[in-house]
Amino acid sequence: MIIIGEKINATLNAVKTIILNRDTKSLLDLTQKQAAAGADYIDVNVGTGVGSREDEIQSIIWAVESIQGQITTPLCIDSADPKVIATGLEILNGKPSMINSAKAEKHNLETVVPLVAEHDSFLVALAMDEDGIANTVDGRLRSCEKILDACETYGVAIENVFIDPLVMPISTDINSGLVTLETISAIKKSFPGAKTVTGLSNVSYGLPRRSRLNIAFLHMCIFAGLDAAIVDPLDEELMAAVKTGEVLAGRDRHCRRYMRAFRK
Amino acid sequence: MSTSELLEKIAFNVIQGRVEAEDDGFDPGLEGRPAVTELVTEALDQNIDPKKILMQSLTESMETVGDKFEKNEYLIPDMLASAECVGVAMDLLAPHLIMAGVKSKGKFVIATVKGDLHDIGKNILAIMLKGAGYDVVDLGTDVSMDRILNAVKEHEATFLGLSALLTTTMREMEDVIQQLKAKGLRDNVKVFIGGAPTSNDFAVQIGADAYCKDAFQALDILKEIKRSP
Numbered sequence: 001m002i003i004i005g006e007k008i009n010a011t012l013n014a015v016k017t018i019i020l021n022r023d024t025k026s027l028l029d030l031t032q033k034q035a036a037a038g039a040d041y042i043d044v045n046v047g048t049g050v051g052s053r054e055d056e057i058q059s060i061i062w063a064v065e066s067i068q069g070q071i072t073t074p075l076c077i078d079s080a081d082p083k084v085i086a087t088g089l090e091i092l093n094g095k096p097s098m099i100n101s102a103k104a105e106k107h108n109l110e111t112v113v114p115l116v117a118e119h120d121s122f123l124v125a126l127a128m129d130e131d132g133i134a135n136t137v138d139g140r141l142r143s144c145e146k147i148l149d150a151c152e153t154y155g156v157a158i159e160n161v162f163i164d165p166l167v168m169p170i171s172t173d174i175n176s177g178l179v180t181l182e183t184i185s186a187i188k189k190s191f192p193g194a195k196t197v198t199g200l201s202n203v204s205y206g207l208p209r210r211s212r213l214n215i216a217f218l219h220m221c222i223f224a225g226l227d228a229a230i231v232d233p234l235d236e237e238l239m240a241a242v243k244t245g246e247v248l249a250g251r252d253r254h255c256r257r258y259m260r261a262f263r264k
Numbered sequence: 265m266s267t268s269e270l271l272e273k274i275a276f277n278v279i280q281g282r283v284e285a286e287d288d289g290f291d292p293g294l295e296g297r298p299a300v301t302e303l304v305t306e307a308l309d310q311n312i313d314p315k316k317i318l319m320q321s322l323t324e325s326m327e328t329v330g331d332k333f334e335k336n337e338y339l340i341p342d343m344l345a346s347a348e349c350v351g352v353a354m355d356l357l358a359p360h361l362i363m364a365g366v367k368s369k370g371k372f373v374i375a376t377v378k379g380d381l382h383d384i385g386k387n388i389l390a391i392m393l394k395g396a397g398y399d400v401v402d403l404g405t406d407v408s409m410d411r412i413l414n415a416v417k418e419h420e421a422t423f424l425g426l427s428a429l430l431t432t433t434m435r436e437m438e439d440v441i442q443q444l445k446a447k448g449l450r451d452n453v454k455v456f457i458g459g460a461p462t463s464n465d466f467a468v469q470i471g472a473d474a475y476c477k478d479a480f481q482a483l484d485i486l487k488e489i490k491r492s493p
Contacts, residue, residue: 049431049432049461080432132381132405132406133381169340169384171339171340171341171344172340172341172344172384205340206339206340206341207339207340207341208339
């Protein structure tokens with residue numbers, strides 16, 4: 001399982017403050033802790049919702065310049081604005097990277113997918129289109145098709161694409177979890193080579209004891225074929241659940257990683 | 265069963281969130297007992313005034329649900345289960361209310377603004393408004409300004425509810441209000457706004473009539489308006 005550390009996200013109040021104050025020390029601290037906890041990528045989202053597009057561009061320049069060179073863990077540039085993504089990738093200048101995200105909207109794909117090709121990056125693509133998030137597996141697969149068609153057009157290998165089947169709260173629709181799980185299986189079956197990624201904690205929104213549900217859901221997603229997860233790597237219970245899920249699903253040869261983590 | 269007993273039972277089951285007899289409720293052990301569908305059908309068979317069913321069994325019980333939600337005793341699924349009961353009951357009652365000549369309290373156009381797909385709160389409000397006797401025109405999510413303006417005009421709406429969950433989309437509300445003014449529609453319609461990033465200050469700033477923390481507050485504000493028009 002590829003772990004994408006989610007903690008540098010401007011929608012979290014503490015992180016918003018770090019970004020607005022240009023607090024490089026705290027930013028690096030948050031980065032290093034996640035890398036040490038086993039993150040394979042560090043997600044960087046600096047969209048504070050304060051100020052203009054230009055402010056977000058200045059913030060991504062600051063964040064990427066501050067982090068790069070300090071750790072070897074690659075960054076995942078996270079923004080709804082392709083211009084912000086392009087800026088982040090230019091600074092990385094060919095270093096390994098991931099883009100978060102594109103969606104199956106014509107204009108969005110035409111802007112973001114070429115960036116993936118140009119920078120030989122990886123792409124997180126959301127299974128949604130102009131009409132929003134479909135509540136059926138078929139609807140979400142249609143979005144996946146549009147995304148993968150665009151990737152082919154611009155010469156992005158299917159293996160570099162991580163599709164997010166998207167997770168909606170079960171508290172408002174009891175079938176939400178099932179649709180995500182079935183979409184993961186369907187993506188793996190319909191688009192061989194394509195990878196899957198998801199944030200998963202949205203599933204438990206509005207319910208008590210969320211971490212219990214998140215862990216159970218992670219296990220089910222692993223069984224369905226999930227390749228990567230956008231999570232808090234400092235959450236020890238969840239990181240342990242990655243190991244228990246993978247070993248049970250036959251994705252940990254001779255139980256090596258499980259034993260390394262839990263052997264006495 | 266007497267009329268008052270029946271009305272009370274319907275209210276109890278709305279609060280329990282039980283649509284049909286087989287449904288589980290908030291409390292354990294209710295499965296198999298008649299629920300909202302069966303009880304409302306029985307009440308209509310007994311020719312109980314549909315307006316009484318609406319006011320005493322639905323509107324009042326949803327107020328109780330609102331209180332429980334405010335106190336964190338009820339969570340989102342509890343509230344949605346109750347709202348579903350109101351929706352089902354209203355479908356059964358609607359033809360009878362029309363026959364009885366019960367007038368709607370007003371037309372309420374409701375939408376999640378352009379660029380935004382979040383609709384949990386909006387959907388709850390839509391059901392609650394129906395249960396409170398309003399005529400609801402729900403335009404859905406990611407609704408363009410033109411569609412909102414056209415709906416307000418076409419339906420001669422008394423109220424307009426705008427929802428947004430993103431800091432990037434909440435600005436759209438201000439544009440809608442400006443356009444209502446430009447088209448001369450602003451004076452005929454009261455504009456309610458809601459959604460996580462919005463606030464009372466924001467409502468004042470963009471010239472909305474009211475900010476609603478949640479669906480229940482929207483209903484409270486409507487009651488205030490009725491009292492002091």
